[in-house]
Amino acid sequence: MGMIAFVVRLKSRAHFILQGKTGANAAAFIGAAERRKRDARQRLTILIAGFAVMYLAIGARLVQYGTAEPIVAGSIHFGDNAVASRPDILDRNGELLATDINTVSLYAEPRRIVDADEVVEKLATVLHDLDWGETYKKLRSGSAFQWLRRQLTPRQQSDILALGLPGIGFRPEKRRFYPGGVSASHIVGHVNIDNLGLAGMERYIDQQGYADLRAAGLTNDTRLEPVRLSIDVRVQHIVREVAARAMKDYQAEAAGAVILDVETGEVIAMASVPDYDPNQPSRTLPDGTVDKEYEKGWFNRISNATFEMGSTFKSFTLAMGLDAEKITLNSVVDASRPIHMGGFTIRDFKGKNRPLTIPEVFQYSSNIGTAAVADKVGIEGHREFLTRLGLLSKMETEMPGVAMPTQPKTWKKINSVTISFGHGVATTPLQTAAAAAALINGGSLINPTFLPRSKDQAASISRAVIKEKTSADMRYLYTWNGLKGSGRAAQVEGFNVGGKTGTADKVINGRYASDINFNAFVAGFPMDKPKFVVLTIIDAPKTGVHGGRTAASTAAPMTKEIIARTAALLGVMPRFGSEDSQELLVNY
Known part of the structure; x- marks a missing residue:
């Protein structure tokens, strides 16, 4: 209260002083007060204007942010x-x-x-x-x-x-x-x-x-x-199922199969296991790392890998001898004793130790007899023939990542001999199937395709690689082996299946393992007029039918099941008995 009274007294005294001023002194006092008031109003006006401009700028910026496109539209650079x-x-x-x-x-x-x-x-x-x-x-x-x-x-x-x-x-x-x-x-x-x-x-x-x-x-x-x-999803499902079950039942590292139309080169089905789900191409483990074992399923062993195809190559060696007219189906070769060459001894798995006819060479899968045929043709002729069949060059097809076959840098006689029965050259199973198709379709090599292709389109791009007579002889050999040889394990009643097994010692760290096999079976059906080639593979099986580990006990049964389950879907109907015989049906 004292302070307020003091301020009131001061104002009253100033008033009395102002009233006592006269003349110039009073005018000066009043002018100074007016100037102070005017300056104060100017400063206040400037301050208000400054705040107004600032708030207008902020408001305009907010409006701009509200109407502009989101930042994300320009930051990820996708259109x-x-x-x-x-x-x-x-x-x-x-x-x-x-x-x-x-x-x-x-x-x-x-x-x-x-x-x-x-x-x-x-x-x-x-x-x-x-x-x-x-x-x-x-x-x-x-x-x-x-x-x-x-x-x-x-x-x-x-x-x-x-x-x-x-x-x-x-x-x-x-x-x-x-x-x-x-x-x-x-x-x-x-x-x-x-x-x-x-x-x-x-x-x-x-x-x-x-x-x-x-x-x-x-x-x-x-x-x-x-x-x-070109694939038929119904057939594809069966082929994949057979391969997966064979891998499990035979305790193998991997398995696979392919079905090829011999007239058009169309791939009707192709499966390789282990595989993966394309809806989930990779998986994360509980610790946050990527499951590398699962990603191994990306590897396609039918077209992206090469293998020594074993005795299936004997098909090409005998076709080579027949086409070069060095042998006929009636020829006889000496398979009575092993071949000693370059420090190696070449013998038959279950040798007959006697001269063999060409059908017997095929039936008994004689390494000695096949080597004798390759020797008749010669090293250069052998390499030229396999090149002609597309087995030594990269396969042309739509599938990316096709593997390049391997072969010796320099072919010597020992190379030609071992290659004759499937050791020393590694090819993809798919191109092996395509080459086998040429052996039985009349002699035309047609690059495999995963897109639809008509017979006319196939004819325009195919090329003759063997004579028609050679193809007819090979159909005979495949049929013979399907009835009397290792192909019996793949025979399906009514479908006239012919083929050739291949049991190869697997290469481990550059050396052949005597107790680990890579097995394959190549088959055609129906052999009187072939329409399809089926090739099955199984890698390192530990067991098979009746406990065997060879192709006849593993790959051939796979082929049998595939043909039995898919033939009708492929439009191949079974036939029983001779076409010339007429059955008399009597209704009693």
Whole structure:
């Protein structure tokens, strides 16, 4: 109260002083007061104007942020091709093998994240396997854009939307879906997280220009024309099932099979196990590392690997001798004693120790007799013939990653001898099947294809590699072995199956292992007019039918089951008895 009274007294005294002023002194006093008031008003006006300009700038900036495109649109540098469609993949009958489905992916704009801890905690309630540390690091990065999770389910998207998290958004994407799962994984292949083909026919599609169009932004969400393959998904499922069961039952490292149309070169089915699910091309272990064992299933042993095909090569050696007219089906070769050459001794597995006719050489799978035929043709003729059949060069087909055959740098006599019965040259099972098809289809080599091909189209690209008479002789030999030799294990009543087994010692660290086999069986049916070649392989089996480990006990039974279950689907009907005989049916 004392202070207030003091201020009142001062104001009253100033008033009395002002009243006492007269003349120039009073005017000066009043002018100074007015100037102070005017200056104060100016300063206040400037201050208000400054605040007004500042708030107008902030308001304009907020309006700009509200109407501008999200930062994410310019930060990931995808155009419309980010949701571009891939063409569907169909089998020869129009059954779906691969298609696109719409999905969304979760992203964050770290610059707009207010509380990274809260965002991580809430996202973890929906994404239970969320990496807290990595996600927190992304949210605190201060960048414009970060992927948090690709390809969410609709339920996950709905639950995250319900969390109402600022700075979190979704981007529409495409996800590849394979209805058949593992069935045709090595043929169809798979794509990566960005829907780009990595393997199989998916990669082939990209190599035909799709990847370039997408990179240039010339693709969109419009459905593309489907890509139809030559395979029959019904047959494919059976072939894969047989290979998988054989691998398990025979305790083998791997197994596989292929069916080839001998008139068109179309691959009707091809399977290699172990395989993988293209819907999940890789798997993560509980400790967060990638499952390398699972990824080994990517390896396609039918077209992407080479093997010494063993005694199946005797088919080509005898065909070579017949085509060069060095032998006939009536020829006899001496197989009475082993061959000693270059420090090696070549003997028969179960030798007859006597001269053999050519059908007997094939029937008993005589290494000595086959080597004698190769010697009649000569080293250069031998190499030229295998080259003519496409067994020494890289196979031409649509499947990416086809392996290159291996052969000696310099062919010597010992090389020609061992190659004659399937040791010393490694080829892919698929090109072995294609070469075998040429032996029985009249002599025309047709590159295998995974796309539909008519007989006329095949005729325009095929090339004659052996005489028609040689092909007829080979059909006889295959039939003979199917009835009397190792091919009996693959015989299916009514389908006239002919073929040749191949049991090769497996190469381990550059040396042949006497107790580990790589087995194969190549067959044609029906042999009176061949339509299909079936080739089966099984790698390092520990057992087989009746405990045997040879091809006759492993690969041949696989071929038998495949033909028995697929022949009707392939349009081959069984025939019993002679076509010339007429059965009289009497109704009693």
